Amino acid sequence: MTVEEKGGVSRRAVLTRSGLATGTAALALGLTPSAAAASPPLTSPAFTGGRFARERCRPACRTRDYQPVVVPNGTKCPWKIVGGAKVFHLVCEEFEHEFAPGLTATCWGYNRQVNGPVLEMVEGDRVRVYVTNRLPEATTVHWHGFLLPNGMDGVGGLTQKTIAPGETYLYEFVVAQSGTLLYHSHHDEMTQMALGLTGMVVVHPRGKKATVDRDFALLLHEWRIDPGASRPDPNEMTEFNVLTINGRCFPGTAPLVAKTGQRVRLRLGNLGAMDHHPFHVHGHFFTVTETDGGAIPASAQAPETTVLVGVGQTRTVELVTQLPGDWAMHCHMTHHVMNQMGHGLPNMIGVDAAKLDARLQPLLPGYMTMGHNGMGDMASMPMGVPANSIPMVGTRGKHDVITMGGMFTVLKVRDRLESYQDPGWYENPPGTLASVASGADLQRDGIDPAAPAQVAPGEVGGLGV
Numbered sequence: 493m494t495v496e497e498k499g500g501v502s503r504r505a506v507l508t509r510s511g512l513a514t515g516t517a518a519l520a521l522g523l524t525p526s527a528a529a530a531s532p533p534l535t536s537p538a539f540t541g542g543r544f545a546r547e548r549c550r551p552a553c554r555t556r557d558y559q560p561v562v563v564p565n566g567t568k569c570p571w572k573i574v575g576g577a578k579v580f581h582l583v584c585e586e587f588e589h590e591f592a593p594g595l596t597a598t599c600w601g602y603n604r605q606v607n608g609p610v611l612e613m614v615e616g617d618r619v620r621v622y623v624t625n626r627l628p629e630a631t632t633v634h635w636h637g638f639l640l641p642n643g644m645d646g647v648g649g650l651t652q653k654t655i656a657p658g659e660t661y662l663y664e665f666v667v668a669q670s671g672t673l674l675y676h677s678h679h680d681e682m683t684q685m686a687l688g689l690t691g692m693v694v695v696h697p698r699g700k701k702a703t704v705d706r707d708f709a710l711l712l713h714e715w716r717i718d719p720g721a722s723r724p725d726p727n728e729m730t731e732f733n734v735l736t737i738n739g740r741c742f743p744g745t746a747p748l749v750a751k752t753g754q755r756v757r758l759r760l761g762n763l764g765a766m767d768h769h770p771f772h773v774h775g776h777f778f779t780v781t782e783t784d785g786g787a788i789p790a791s792a793q794a795p796e797t798t799v800l801v802g803v804g805q806t807r808t809v810e811l812v813t814q815l816p817g818d819w820a821m822h823c824h825m826t827h828h829v830m831n832q833m834g835h836g837l838p839n840m841i842g843v844d845a846a847k848l849d850a851r852l853q854p855l856l857p858g859y860m861t862m863g864h865n866g867m868g869d870m871a872s873m874p875m876g877v878p879a880n881s882i883p884m885v886g887t888r889g890k891h892d893v894i895t896m897g898g899m900f901t902v903l904k905v906r907d908r909l910e911s912y913q914d915p916g917w918y919e920n921p922p923g924t925l926a927s928v929a930s931g932a933d934l935q936r937d938g939i940d941p942a943a944p945a946q947v948a949p950g951e952v953g954g955l956g957v
Protein backbone atom coordinates (compact mmCIF):
# COMPACT_ATOMS: atom_id res chain seq x y z
CA MET A 493 0.00 0.00 0.00
CA THR A 494 1.42 3.44 -0.91
CA VAL A 495 1.37 6.47 1.34
CA GLU A 496 -1.38 8.09 -0.73
CA GLU A 497 -3.58 5.03 -0.57
CA LYS A 498 -3.38 5.10 3.23
CA GLY A 499 -4.65 8.66 3.29
CA GLY A 500 -1.19 10.16 3.71
CA VAL A 501 0.52 12.60 1.38
CA SER A 502 3.36 11.64 -0.95
CA ARG A 503 6.38 13.87 -1.56
CA ARG A 504 5.30 14.42 -5.14
CA ALA A 505 1.84 15.54 -4.01
CA VAL A 506 3.40 18.00 -1.54
CA LEU A 507 5.61 19.49 -4.25
CA THR A 508 2.69 19.82 -6.65
CA ARG A 509 0.38 21.37 -4.09
CA SER A 510 2.98 23.77 -2.70
CA GLY A 511 3.73 24.89 -6.23
CA LEU A 512 0.07 25.65 -6.78
CA ALA A 513 -0.19 27.39 -3.42
CA THR A 514 2.80 29.61 -4.15
CA GLY A 515 1.31 30.67 -7.45
CA THR A 516 -2.09 31.40 -5.90
CA ALA A 517 -0.57 33.47 -3.09
CA ALA A 518 1.55 35.38 -5.57
CA LEU A 519 -1.47 36.25 -7.69
CA ALA A 520 -3.36 37.38 -4.62
CA LEU A 521 -0.47 39.76 -3.85
CA GLY A 522 -0.52 41.09 -7.40
CA LEU A 523 2.80 39.45 -8.25
CA THR A 524 3.66 37.12 -11.05
CA PRO A 525 4.88 33.71 -9.90
CA SER A 526 8.39 34.54 -11.11
CA ALA A 527 8.49 37.79 -9.11
CA ALA A 528 7.27 35.95 -6.05
CA ALA A 529 9.97 33.36 -6.45
CA ALA A 530 12.58 36.14 -6.29
CA SER A 531 11.33 37.32 -2.89
CA PRO A 532 12.58 35.62 0.26
CA PRO A 533 10.16 32.89 1.28
CA LEU A 534 8.12 33.59 4.38
CA THR A 535 9.98 30.95 6.32
CA SER A 536 13.46 32.34 5.72
CA PRO A 537 15.33 33.78 8.70
CA ALA A 538 15.69 37.03 6.75
CA PHE A 539 11.93 37.55 6.80
CA THR A 540 11.12 36.40 10.31
CA GLY A 541 11.15 39.38 12.63
CA GLY A 542 10.13 41.72 9.83
CA ARG A 543 12.28 44.79 9.31
CA PHE A 544 13.78 44.33 12.76
CA ALA A 545 15.62 41.19 11.71
CA ARG A 546 17.14 43.01 8.74
CA GLU A 547 18.05 46.06 10.81
CA ARG A 548 19.76 43.94 13.50
CA CYS A 549 18.59 46.11 16.39
CA ARG A 550 20.66 46.32 19.53
CA PRO A 551 18.92 44.84 22.58
CA ALA A 552 16.86 47.53 24.29
CA CYS A 553 17.59 48.41 27.92
CA ARG A 554 15.03 49.60 30.37
CA THR A 555 16.24 52.98 31.56
CA ARG A 556 17.09 54.17 28.09
CA ASP A 557 14.48 52.60 25.89
CA TYR A 558 11.23 51.94 27.71
CA GLN A 559 9.23 52.46 30.85
CA PRO A 560 9.13 49.20 32.81
CA VAL A 561 5.78 47.60 33.45
CA VAL A 562 4.54 47.11 37.03
CA VAL A 563 3.40 43.61 38.08
CA PRO A 564 1.31 43.76 41.29
CA ASN A 565 2.05 40.66 43.41
CA GLY A 566 4.33 39.35 40.67
CA THR A 567 7.84 39.56 39.31
CA LYS A 568 9.65 39.97 36.02
CA CYS A 569 12.05 37.46 34.54
CA PRO A 570 15.68 38.64 34.75
CA TRP A 571 17.63 38.70 31.48
CA LYS A 572 21.15 39.30 30.26
CA ILE A 573 22.70 40.32 26.95
CA VAL A 574 24.87 37.74 25.24
CA GLY A 575 26.20 38.39 21.74
CA GLY A 576 23.50 40.94 20.95
CA ALA A 577 20.64 38.71 22.15
CA LYS A 578 18.46 39.06 25.22
CA VAL A 579 18.67 35.79 27.17
CA PHE A 580 15.95 34.57 29.57
CA HIS A 581 15.76 31.31 31.54
CA LEU A 582 12.44 29.77 32.60
CA VAL A 583 12.39 26.78 34.95
CA CYS A 584 9.20 24.70 35.10
CA GLU A 585 8.74 23.09 38.48
CA GLU A 586 6.42 22.29 41.36
CA PHE A 587 6.25 24.51 44.47
CA GLU A 588 3.95 25.86 47.14
CA HIS A 589 2.03 28.98 46.20
CA GLU A 590 0.02 31.26 48.49
CA PHE A 591 -3.20 32.56 46.87
CA ALA A 592 -4.10 34.69 49.90
CA PRO A 593 -3.30 34.45 53.61
CA GLY A 594 -4.88 31.15 54.70
CA LEU A 595 -4.78 29.38 51.34
CA THR A 596 -1.76 27.75 49.74
CA ALA A 597 -1.56 24.92 47.22
CA THR A 598 1.05 22.88 45.41
CA CYS A 599 1.20 24.36 41.91
CA TRP A 600 3.26 24.08 38.76
CA GLY A 601 4.76 27.30 37.46
CA TYR A 602 7.72 29.11 35.93
CA ASN A 603 10.57 30.28 38.18
CA ARG A 604 8.50 29.49 41.29
CA GLN A 605 5.88 32.03 40.30
CA VAL A 606 2.13 31.71 39.75
CA ASN A 607 1.53 33.16 37.30
CA GLY A 608 5.00 32.95 35.79
CA PRO A 609 7.21 36.06 35.74
CA VAL A 610 6.43 38.70 33.13
CA LEU A 611 8.91 38.61 30.26
CA GLU A 612 9.60 42.18 29.24
CA MET A 613 10.96 42.71 25.73
CA VAL A 614 11.23 45.44 23.11
CA GLU A 615 10.19 45.22 19.48
CA GLY A 616 13.22 44.17 17.46
CA ASP A 617 15.00 42.37 20.32
CA ARG A 618 16.50 39.02 19.40
CA VAL A 619 15.48 36.86 22.35
CA ARG A 620 16.73 33.49 23.49
CA VAL A 621 14.52 31.82 26.08
CA TYR A 622 15.88 28.67 27.72
CA VAL A 623 13.26 26.40 29.25
CA THR A 624 14.34 23.81 31.82
CA ASN A 625 11.79 21.13 32.68
CA ARG A 626 11.85 19.96 36.30
CA LEU A 627 8.28 18.63 36.16
CA PRO A 628 7.42 14.93 36.35
CA GLU A 629 6.11 15.02 32.76
CA ALA A 630 7.01 16.60 29.43
CA THR A 631 6.08 20.18 28.60
CA THR A 632 6.53 22.92 25.99
CA VAL A 633 6.18 26.71 25.97
CA HIS A 634 3.90 28.36 23.44
CA TRP A 635 4.47 32.04 22.60
CA HIS A 636 0.87 33.16 22.38
CA GLY A 637 0.20 35.84 19.79
CA PHE A 638 3.80 36.04 18.56
CA LEU A 639 4.72 36.25 14.89
CA LEU A 640 7.63 33.81 14.77
CA PRO A 641 9.03 30.83 12.87
CA ASN A 642 6.71 27.84 13.04
CA GLY A 643 9.26 25.68 14.83
CA MET A 644 9.43 28.20 17.70
CA ASP A 645 5.67 28.18 18.30
CA GLY A 646 5.88 25.58 21.06
CA VAL A 647 3.03 23.18 20.28
CA GLY A 648 4.01 19.74 21.52
CA GLY A 649 4.10 17.16 18.75
CA LEU A 650 2.99 19.61 16.06
CA THR A 651 5.87 22.08 15.92
CA GLN A 652 8.50 20.48 18.17
CA LYS A 653 9.37 17.48 20.28
CA THR A 654 8.19 17.91 23.84
CA ILE A 655 10.69 18.91 26.50
CA ALA A 656 11.26 15.79 28.58
CA PRO A 657 11.82 15.99 32.35
CA GLY A 658 15.41 17.07 32.90
CA GLU A 659 15.86 18.62 29.45
CA THR A 660 16.49 22.27 28.62
CA TYR A 661 15.19 23.62 25.30
CA LEU A 662 16.01 26.87 23.56
CA TYR A 663 13.49 29.15 21.85
CA GLU A 664 15.03 31.93 19.74
CA PHE A 665 13.35 34.56 17.60
CA VAL A 666 13.32 38.25 16.74
CA VAL A 667 10.40 40.08 18.31
CA ALA A 668 8.48 41.51 15.36
CA GLN A 669 5.65 43.32 17.14
CA SER A 670 4.75 45.24 20.28
CA GLY A 671 1.89 44.73 22.70
CA THR A 672 0.64 42.45 25.46
CA LEU A 673 1.19 38.77 24.73
CA LEU A 674 1.16 35.54 26.69
CA TYR A 675 3.12 32.33 27.20
CA HIS A 676 1.91 28.98 28.46
CA SER A 677 2.37 25.24 28.27
CA HIS A 678 1.08 23.64 25.07
CA HIS A 679 1.41 20.00 26.16
CA ASP A 680 -1.13 18.31 28.45
CA GLU A 681 -2.65 21.78 28.45
CA MET A 682 -5.63 20.95 30.64
CA THR A 683 -3.40 19.79 33.48
CA GLN A 684 -0.47 22.12 33.10
CA MET A 685 -2.35 25.38 32.64
CA ALA A 686 -4.79 24.43 35.44
CA LEU A 687 -1.81 23.96 37.75
CA GLY A 688 -0.31 27.33 36.81
CA LEU A 689 2.03 27.12 33.80
CA THR A 690 0.97 30.48 32.38
CA GLY A 691 2.51 33.92 32.07
CA MET A 692 2.46 37.30 30.30
CA VAL A 693 4.90 38.94 27.89
CA VAL A 694 5.01 42.71 27.56
CA VAL A 695 6.66 43.96 24.37
CA HIS A 696 7.37 47.69 24.29
CA PRO A 697 7.45 49.52 20.96
CA ARG A 698 10.95 50.41 19.77
CA GLY A 699 11.99 54.03 19.61
CA LYS A 700 8.81 55.48 21.11
CA LYS A 701 8.46 57.50 24.28
CA ALA A 702 6.19 56.16 27.03
CA THR A 703 2.64 57.48 26.64
CA VAL A 704 1.38 56.45 30.10
CA ASP A 705 2.45 57.27 33.65
CA ARG A 706 1.61 53.89 35.16
CA ASP A 707 1.67 50.61 33.26
CA PHE A 708 0.28 47.50 35.01
CA ALA A 709 0.32 43.83 33.92
CA LEU A 710 -2.60 41.76 35.27
CA LEU A 711 -3.06 38.12 34.30
CA LEU A 712 -6.42 36.56 35.23
CA HIS A 713 -6.75 32.87 36.09
CA GLU A 714 -9.18 30.42 37.67
CA TRP A 715 -8.67 27.34 39.82
CA ARG A 716 -10.58 24.59 41.57
CA ILE A 717 -9.17 24.03 45.05
CA ASP A 718 -11.52 22.23 47.40
CA PRO A 719 -11.41 23.51 51.00
CA GLY A 720 -8.67 21.59 52.76
CA ALA A 721 -7.16 20.22 49.52
CA SER A 722 -3.48 20.71 48.86
CA ARG A 723 -3.56 20.84 45.05
CA PRO A 724 -5.68 22.53 42.37
CA ASP A 725 -7.90 20.03 40.54
CA PRO A 726 -7.14 20.09 36.79
CA ASN A 727 -10.21 17.97 35.99
CA GLU A 728 -12.62 20.74 36.92
CA MET A 729 -14.59 22.06 33.99
CA THR A 730 -17.26 24.38 35.42
CA GLU A 731 -17.06 24.95 39.18
CA PHE A 732 -14.02 27.14 39.67
CA ASN A 733 -13.77 28.50 43.20
CA VAL A 734 -10.49 30.44 43.31
CA LEU A 735 -10.29 33.38 40.91
CA THR A 736 -7.02 35.25 40.73
CA ILE A 737 -5.22 38.33 39.47
CA ASN A 738 -1.51 37.60 39.08
CA GLY A 739 -2.00 34.41 41.07
CA ARG A 740 -3.62 36.09 44.08
CA CYS A 741 -7.22 36.40 45.22
CA PHE A 742 -8.59 39.21 47.34
CA PRO A 743 -7.72 40.08 50.08
CA GLY A 744 -4.31 38.86 48.90
CA THR A 745 -4.20 41.21 45.89
CA ALA A 746 -1.98 44.29 46.06
CA PRO A 747 -3.64 47.63 45.23
CA LEU A 748 -2.72 49.59 42.11
CA VAL A 749 -1.50 53.05 43.12
CA ALA A 750 -1.59 56.19 40.97
CA LYS A 751 -1.80 59.97 41.28
CA THR A 752 -4.81 62.00 40.27
CA GLY A 753 -4.66 62.95 36.59
CA GLN A 754 -2.18 60.26 35.58
CA ARG A 755 -2.69 58.11 32.50
CA VAL A 756 -2.84 54.49 33.58
CA ARG A 757 -2.56 51.42 31.36
CA LEU A 758 -3.97 48.07 32.44
CA ARG A 759 -2.76 45.06 30.46
CA LEU A 760 -5.34 42.35 31.14
CA GLY A 761 -4.83 38.76 30.02
CA ASN A 762 -6.86 35.61 30.61
CA LEU A 763 -5.34 32.13 30.60
CA GLY A 764 -8.02 30.45 32.72
CA ALA A 765 -9.57 27.21 31.55
CA MET A 766 -13.17 28.05 30.77
CA ASP A 767 -14.42 31.48 31.86
CA HIS A 768 -14.35 34.92 30.32
CA HIS A 769 -14.06 37.82 32.71
CA PRO A 770 -15.90 41.15 32.30
CA PHE A 771 -13.36 43.32 34.11
CA HIS A 772 -14.86 46.47 35.58
CA VAL A 773 -13.25 49.63 36.97
CA HIS A 774 -15.20 51.93 39.31
CA GLY A 775 -15.24 55.72 39.10
CA HIS A 776 -13.61 55.88 35.65
CA PHE A 777 -14.12 55.15 32.03
CA PHE A 778 -11.39 53.73 29.85
CA THR A 779 -10.73 52.90 26.23
CA VAL A 780 -9.53 49.57 24.90
CA THR A 781 -6.37 50.48 23.02
CA GLU A 782 -4.92 47.07 22.08
CA THR A 783 -5.70 43.40 21.83
CA ASP A 784 -3.17 40.59 21.54
CA GLY A 785 -3.55 41.10 17.80
CA GLY A 786 -2.24 44.67 17.92
CA ALA A 787 -3.27 48.29 18.38
CA ILE A 788 -6.86 49.43 17.83
CA PRO A 789 -7.10 52.59 15.69
CA ALA A 790 -8.13 55.62 17.77
CA SER A 791 -11.19 56.03 15.56
CA ALA A 792 -12.43 52.59 16.64
CA GLN A 793 -11.91 53.08 20.38
CA ALA A 794 -14.98 53.73 22.51
CA PRO A 795 -15.39 54.67 26.16
CA GLU A 796 -16.12 51.68 28.39
CA THR A 797 -16.27 50.83 32.07
CA THR A 798 -16.15 47.04 31.62
CA VAL A 799 -14.07 45.03 29.18
CA LEU A 800 -14.65 41.37 28.45
CA VAL A 801 -11.36 39.47 28.61
CA GLY A 802 -12.02 36.13 26.96
CA VAL A 803 -10.06 32.94 27.50
CA GLY A 804 -6.82 33.22 25.54
CA GLN A 805 -7.17 36.97 25.01
CA THR A 806 -5.43 40.10 26.16
CA ARG A 807 -7.13 43.47 26.35
CA THR A 808 -5.12 46.61 27.04
CA VAL A 809 -7.05 49.59 28.38
CA GLU A 810 -6.05 53.13 29.28
CA LEU A 811 -7.71 55.59 31.62
CA VAL A 812 -6.93 58.94 33.18
CA THR A 813 -7.47 58.90 36.93
CA GLN A 814 -10.27 61.29 37.77
CA LEU A 815 -10.86 61.61 41.49
CA PRO A 816 -8.86 60.47 44.50
CA GLY A 817 -10.25 57.47 46.35
CA ASP A 818 -10.16 53.71 46.72
CA TRP A 819 -11.83 52.53 43.53
CA ALA A 820 -12.85 48.89 43.22
CA MET A 821 -11.63 46.93 40.19
CA HIS A 822 -12.97 43.44 39.65
CA CYS A 823 -14.50 40.81 37.43
CA HIS A 824 -18.20 41.60 37.25
CA MET A 825 -19.32 37.98 37.45
CA THR A 826 -20.51 37.85 41.04
CA HIS A 827 -19.37 34.27 41.55
CA HIS A 828 -15.88 35.35 40.48
CA VAL A 829 -15.53 37.72 43.45
CA MET A 830 -15.97 34.92 45.99
CA ASN A 831 -13.43 32.59 47.57
CA GLN A 832 -14.14 28.85 47.65
CA MET A 833 -17.87 29.48 47.93
CA GLY A 834 -19.81 26.22 47.64
CA HIS A 835 -22.35 26.50 44.88
CA GLY A 836 -24.42 23.40 45.76
CA LEU A 837 -26.11 24.99 48.78
CA PRO A 838 -29.91 24.99 49.22
CA ASN A 839 -31.44 28.43 48.79
CA MET A 840 -32.17 29.67 52.32
CA ILE A 841 -33.11 33.24 51.43
CA GLY A 842 -36.36 34.15 53.24
CA VAL A 843 -36.51 30.96 55.31
CA ASP A 844 -37.65 31.47 58.93
CA ALA A 845 -35.01 29.42 60.69
CA ALA A 846 -35.94 30.25 64.31
CA LYS A 847 -37.93 27.05 64.94
CA LEU A 848 -35.33 24.92 63.14
CA ASP A 849 -32.51 26.44 65.20
CA ALA A 850 -34.45 25.89 68.48
CA ARG A 851 -34.93 22.20 67.67
CA LEU A 852 -31.37 21.58 66.50
CA GLN A 853 -29.48 23.48 69.17
CA PRO A 854 -30.03 20.82 71.90
CA LEU A 855 -28.46 18.31 69.52
CA LEU A 856 -25.83 20.64 68.03
CA PRO A 857 -24.87 23.31 70.61
CA GLY A 858 -24.38 26.68 68.94
CA TYR A 859 -26.10 25.56 65.72
CA MET A 860 -27.35 28.45 63.62
CA THR A 861 -28.91 28.23 60.17
CA MET A 862 -27.12 30.66 57.86
CA GLY A 863 -28.00 32.35 54.63
CA HIS A 864 -31.67 33.11 55.29
CA ASN A 865 -31.03 36.87 55.33
CA GLY A 866 -28.52 36.76 52.49
CA MET A 867 -24.90 35.71 52.59
CA GLY A 868 -23.24 38.99 53.56
CA ASP A 869 -23.11 38.29 57.30
CA MET A 870 -21.15 35.13 56.72
CA ALA A 871 -18.12 37.18 55.75
CA SER A 872 -18.07 38.90 59.14
CA MET A 873 -18.79 35.90 61.39
CA PRO A 874 -16.00 33.80 62.81
CA MET A 875 -16.72 30.40 61.34
CA GLY A 876 -14.91 27.12 61.67
CA VAL A 877 -13.49 26.35 58.22
CA PRO A 878 -11.28 23.48 57.09
CA ALA A 879 -7.56 24.06 57.42
CA ASN A 880 -5.99 25.75 54.38
CA SER A 881 -9.23 27.27 53.07
CA ILE A 882 -10.83 30.71 52.86
CA PRO A 883 -14.53 30.07 52.12
CA MET A 884 -16.68 33.16 52.66
CA VAL A 885 -13.88 34.93 54.49
CA GLY A 886 -14.21 38.67 54.10
CA THR A 887 -11.72 41.29 55.08
CA ARG A 888 -12.14 44.46 57.08
CA GLY A 889 -12.10 47.60 54.99
CA LYS A 890 -11.96 51.14 56.27
CA HIS A 891 -15.70 51.35 56.87
CA ASP A 892 -16.96 47.78 57.29
CA VAL A 893 -16.38 44.20 56.19
CA ILE A 894 -15.68 43.79 52.47
CA THR A 895 -17.62 40.70 51.45
CA MET A 896 -15.72 40.09 48.24
CA GLY A 897 -12.80 37.86 47.44
CA GLY A 898 -11.47 36.38 44.23
CA MET A 899 -10.83 38.55 41.20
CA PHE A 900 -11.00 41.84 43.06
CA THR A 901 -8.48 44.58 43.78
CA VAL A 902 -8.39 48.32 44.41
CA LEU A 903 -7.16 51.25 42.33
CA LYS A 904 -5.88 53.75 44.90
CA VAL A 905 -5.79 57.27 43.49
CA ARG A 906 -4.30 60.09 45.54
CA ASP A 907 -3.59 63.78 44.90
CA ARG A 908 -0.21 63.47 46.60
CA LEU A 909 2.03 60.43 46.91
CA GLU A 910 5.46 59.97 48.45
CA SER A 911 5.86 56.67 46.63
CA TYR A 912 3.79 54.03 44.87
CA GLN A 913 3.61 51.91 48.02
CA ASP A 914 0.12 51.20 49.40
CA PRO A 915 -0.95 54.59 50.87
CA GLY A 916 -3.53 52.98 53.21
CA TRP A 917 -7.27 53.61 53.12
CA TYR A 918 -8.66 56.79 51.58
CA GLU A 919 -9.79 59.55 53.94
CA ASN A 920 -13.09 60.80 52.55
CA PRO A 921 -13.42 64.60 52.73
CA PRO A 922 -16.37 65.81 54.82
CA GLY A 923 -19.66 65.67 52.96
CA THR A 924 -18.48 63.05 50.42
CA LEU A 925 -19.26 59.82 52.30
CA ALA A 926 -22.58 57.95 52.19
CA SER A 927 -23.87 57.65 55.75
CA VAL A 928 -27.06 57.38 57.80
CA ALA A 929 -29.54 60.09 56.83
CA SER A 930 -30.05 62.58 59.65
CA GLY A 931 -33.46 63.71 60.90
CA ALA A 932 -32.75 67.14 59.42
CA ASP A 933 -32.03 65.57 56.00
CA LEU A 934 -35.26 63.55 56.11
CA GLN A 935 -37.27 66.56 57.16
CA ARG A 936 -35.72 68.87 54.55
CA ASP A 937 -36.53 66.50 51.70
CA GLY A 938 -39.85 65.17 53.02
CA ILE A 939 -38.71 61.54 53.28
CA ASP A 940 -40.63 59.21 55.60
CA PRO A 941 -38.69 55.94 56.00
CA ALA A 942 -41.91 54.19 57.16
CA ALA A 943 -43.99 55.25 54.14
CA PRO A 944 -44.84 52.70 51.39
CA ALA A 945 -42.33 52.69 48.55
CA GLN A 946 -43.37 55.06 45.79
CA VAL A 947 -44.05 53.92 42.27
CA ALA A 948 -44.59 56.44 39.52
CA PRO A 949 -47.96 56.09 37.79
CA GLY A 950 -47.76 54.44 34.40
CA GLU A 951 -44.77 52.29 35.24
CA VAL A 952 -46.65 49.33 36.65
CA GLY A 953 -48.61 46.56 34.94
CA GLY A 954 -48.05 44.83 31.64
CA LEU A 955 -49.84 43.69 28.52
CA GLY A 956 -53.60 43.58 29.03
CA VAL A 957 -53.56 45.53 32.28
Ligand SMILES: [Cu+2]
Nearest residue numbers: 769823825828
Ligand atom coordinates in the same frame (compact mmCIF):
# COMPACT_ATOMS: atom_id res chain seq x y z
CU1 LIG B 1 -14.80 36.51 35.97
